Amino acid sequence: MIRIAVIYGGQSTEHSISCISAGSIMAELPSGEFEVYPVGITRDGDWVEGSFDPVGGATLPEVTAGRRVTLSASPATKGQFTDALTGEVTAEVDVIFPVLHGKYGEDGTIQGLFELSGIPYVGPGVLASACGMDKECTKTIVAAEGIPVAPGVTLRASGPRTLSGEQRERLGLPVFVKPANGGSSIGVSKVERWEDLDGAIATAFDNDAKVLVEGALVGDEVEVGVLELVDASVRASVPAKLNGTDDSAEGFYGFETKYLDDHVTATIPAPFDEELTRQLQDMAIRAFGALNCKSLARVDFFVTDRGPVLNEVNTMPGFTAISMYPKVWEATGLSYPELVRCLVDTALARAK
Ligand SMILES: Nc1ncnc2c1ncn2[C@@H]1O[C@H](COP(=O)(O)OP(=O)(O)O)[C@@H](O)[C@H]1O
Ligand SMILES: [Mg+2]
Structure with missing residues (x-):
């Protein structure tokens, strides 16, 4: 029997998609071969015992409060989940499937925790994820x-929040403006007139400290x-x-x-x-x-x-x-x- 933790939800904008993905994956792990331990991460980042059906009929499913659990970061207790309050062991798993998208799920942070504990996991490692x-x-x-790749200009928090005349000429209209670390097209704008550029850049900076302006492909x-x-x-x-x-x-x-x-x-x-x-x-x-x-x-x-x-x-x-x-x-x-x-x-x- 393979003991597997399926982790879903999380703090990213793709929280609900993650719940739906996890529900589909859990439904396909044959019960004769897999013992599944579902773990949900709330939008606030709390880890709680999850559900085998994280969707439950909802259109935009969400992880809600529950029994808080912690994953050991120590190789001596690798794959061990404990009750966050009592320390009681709630599960021991052989492998983790982090069905998490975006920030703190797909960016190397949670992969770092898995590496520390030495637990095998699905998905690329820290560097590739980041x-x-x-x-x-x-x-x-x-x-x-x-x-x-698309021609573009990277804008950083410390530098100008617009494009120079030369850059505008080089990229041409329309341009796409997007947060460097984003997903689900959140904060992405298509700019067809230069007078709309600075507003689009401000929107992207609301989502990240680094912004890409790209010529349209x-x-x-x-x-x-x-x-x-x-x-x-x-x-x-x-x-x-x-x-x-x-x-x-x-x-x-x-x-x-x-x-x-x-x-x-x-x-x-x-x-x-x-x-x-x-x-x-x-x-x-x-x-x-x-x-x-x-x-x-x-x-x-x-x-x-x-x-x-x-x-x-x-x-x-x-x-x-x-x-x-x-x-x-x-x-x-x-x-x-x-x-x-x-x-x-x-x-x-x-x-x-
Ligand atoms: N340089 C570009 N040229 C044309 N369309 C683009 C360009 N960059 C982004 N887009 C459009 O915006 C969408 C979202 O941008 P993308 O870079 O894929 O970000 P996300 O990670 O949010 O999916 C793309 O699927 C595409 O339709
Ligand atoms: Mg995309």
């Missing part, structure tokens, strides 16, 4: 690998799944092409378009010729390697008329039954339960 979370870091690292938005197998080889899925991102109400793949309407659909596999498909898969695997990823990642591109350009790398992509990551693997021949099983087995194999 680099994948920070869009400036991602772009610098993959560009050094020869993978094209024109072309299909495409997502590729990357997965590490038990033998440590790395595979890329067929690409998914998103339809309707640019003629949505927001004019791009914004928060509302992502979660609140069904305007955007996906074509999986993307209807590309073999060469383009192979090029995307090859770039996704190279980006995965350059960022020092393991386990899994979803690599997002724009296919421009000058070829694919990498937009971002998500190291714990959405994992609901209808999320893009499991869907591209299904189309590649790996079912949802097989995918979950592969991630857990690989985490356990790596720890041996």
Whole structure:
């Protein structure tokens, strides 16, 4: 029997998505083989004993107060959860599946705790998670690998909060303004007139101390799944092409378009010729390697008329039954339960 903690919720804006993803994953862990210990993290960051059904029929599920638990940071008691008040052991697990997106879940912080305790876990490690979370870091690292990225300017808290005339000329309109560490398109704006630029920059700075202003990439938005197998080889899925991102109400793949309407659909596999498909898969695997990823990642591109350009790398992509990551693997021949099983087995194999 494999004892597995599934951790979900968390302090990021993707709290509810995480609950839904965790519910789908737990439902696919066969009870004959897995003993699941659900752990929820509230929006305030409290760890509590969770539920096997974190959704419970809610549209925007949420982790609420409960029995507070602590994960040991010591290798001597690795994988041990205790009651935060009494110290009583509540569970001992062999592996952790942190189904957490965004800040404090996908950015290397919680991975650091797992490393300290020596407990195997699903997903990339500290460095890859932190680099994948920070869009400036991602772009610098993959560009050094020869993978094209969007032209842009990075604005820091200490410097100017606008673009110079030369920078405006170089990027041209429209530009996209986004927090360097973000997700779910929160704080992202498409700017079509220079008089709207400073407002968009201020909005992005409300979300982060570092902001990217990028020239607009024109072309299909495409997502590729990357997965590490038990033998440590790395595979890329067929690409998914998103339809309707640019003629949505927001004019791009914004928060509302992502979660609140069904305007955007996906074509999986993307209807590309073999060469383009192979090029995307090859770039996704190279980006995965350059960022020092393991386990899994979803690599997002724009296919421009000058070829694919990498937009971002998500190291714990959405994992609901209808999320893009499991869907591209299904189309590649790996079912949802097989995918979950592969991630857990690989985490356990790596720890041996
Ligand atoms: N340089 C760009 N050119 C064109 N569209 C962009 C650009 N950057 C972001 N977008 C649009 O904004 C969306 C969200 O930006 P993204 O960088 O993926 O941030 P998030 O991490 O919030 O998903 C993208 O899916 C895309 O529709
Ligand atoms: Mg994105």
